Amino acid sequence: MTQDVRAMATILSLTIQNGSASFYGSKQALITPMPSSVIAFDPAPRLGQSYKNTQTRTERLQKLPDIPTDERSEEIFAALSSMGIMGLCLLTQGIGNAMYWDDIIPYTNFILGGFTTLLILDNFYDAIQFIGSTIVKLNSERLPDAVKSIQMPEKEKNPLGLGTGKITGKIIRGFTRLITVDTERECQCEAAAFFAAYSLGLPCFAFRPNAFEGALLMIESAKRGDKETTTNGWDDQILNPLLSESGLLKMLIWLLAPVAMETSLHPQLIVSDPREAQGLIRRLVEKVRGSGLEQELGNILPLQNVTLDENEVKDLLKWAYAEADLLLRNNRATVTALTERLIGGAATVGDCVSILEGWE
Numbered sequence: 001m002t003q004d005v006r007a008m009a010t011i012l013s014l015t016i017q018n019g020s021a022s023f024y025g026s027k028q029a030l031i032t033p034m035p036s037s038v039i040a041f042d043p044a045p046r047l048g049q050s051y052k053n054t055q056t057r058t059e060r061l062q063k064l065p066d067i068p069t070d071e072r073s074e075e076i077f078a079a080l081s082s083m084g085i086m087g088l089c090l091l092t093q094g095i096g097n098a099m100y101w102d103d104i105i106p107y108t109n110f111i112l113g114g115f116t117t118l119l120i121l122d123n124f125y126d127a128i129q130f131i132g133s134t135i136v137k138l139n140s141e142r143l144p145d146a147v148k149s150i151q152m153p154e155k156e157k158n159p160l161g162l163g164t165g166k167i168t169g170k171i172i173r174g175f176t177r178l179i180t181v182d183t184e185r186e187c188q189c190e191a192a193a194f195f196a197a198y199s200l201g202l203p204c205f206a207f208r209p210n211a212f213e214g215a216l217l218m219i220e221s222a223k224r225g226d227k228e229t230t231t232n233g234w235d236d237q238i239l240n241p242l243l244s245e246s247g248l249l250k251m252l253i254w255l256l257a258p259v260a261m262e263t264s265l266h267p268q269l270i271v272s273d274p275r276e277a278q279g280l281i282r283r284l285v286e287k288v289r290g291s292g293l294e295q296e297l298g299n300i301l302p303l304q305n306v307t308l309d310e311n312e313v314k315d316l317l318k319w320a321y322a323e324a325d326l327l328l329r330n331n332r333a334t335v336t337a338l339t340e341r342l343i344g345g346a347a348t349v350g351d352c353v354s355i356l357e358g359w360e
Contacts, residue, residue: 079174
């Protein structure tokens with residue numbers, strides 16, 4: 001499979017003309033563009049329902065799910081830092097026992113014991129509370145009343161939120177990132193990205209979408225025009241201009257599809273990265289400067305005095321995430337079939353296309 005986007009677009013153009021690729025781009029008509037203003041609009045045709053009253057864009061956005069937050073850098077740093085401190089304490093203890101540093105050992109024991117106790121209480125508070133109350137009930141006849149009346153406070157009332165995971169949550173999530181190797185989860189995200197790109201008609205359907213690749217593709221499509229004559233003399237639609245409102249939305253859906261897939265199946269994002277979508281917009285602004293495409297960019301991005309309107313960008317990303325989630329939920333069986341093929345480890349791009357096109 002070629003890595004040349006224009007060559008890929010040429011191949012797809014020819015396969016569409018001869019009727020071989022009927023699924024490619026078939027879902028782009030189902031995508032609802034975000035209204036350009038906050039005026040009232042009626043989503044009934046999109047949702048297949050009947051509404052007596054229209055909704056404003058703000059009201060519609062309030063009902064959509066928020067994009068999951070991702071703090072992987074802070075989480076990994078917290079996990080590595082805690083590992084370093086614990087490792088230093090253990091090393092100091094080992095050297096201290098050999099060198100008879102009796103004055104230092106109590107401090108390292110205090111740090112190790114305190115940190116371990118904090119981790120247990122902060123993350124297993126409910127389990128400890130349940131086990132404690134169960135033991136008291138089973139031995140209520142043998143315990144004095146003073147002991148039976150003792151109850152652990154509700155975790156919401158503990159200082160610093162002890163027991164809710166707020167204190168050591170980043171450390172635990174960081175450990176999870178460092179030790180998790182989940183091939184099935186990776187394949188789920190890759191299948192979601194591939195399905196979104198192919199079904200929306202993007203000439204690039206990388207399994208691991210990234211903002212840099214998306215920005216280059218959008219700018220390349222605008223620079224080279226819409227049509228080019230092939231070596232066979234065919235006047236084909238080679239690379240549709242993606243530097244447009246619909247093109248930007250499709251790109252954002254492609255970038256957020258793995259996030260929507262992973263969020264629907266797992267409580268924490270490990271493989272996908274929601275920051276890629278916002279990164280695409282940032283890279284577009286950077287790369288378009290001085291390229292002669294400033295006007296085209298201004299037509300599709302919320303710019304105020306050549307700077308991004310952060311609130312509008314947030315709304316656009318939230319809208320794209322909801323569209324990605326809806327696209328995957330409505331085609332879950334197909335995405336699952338792609339996932340199973342990828343889990344096998346020997347699937348090629350052609351194998352994935354054959355599933356979508358129904359060639360097998």
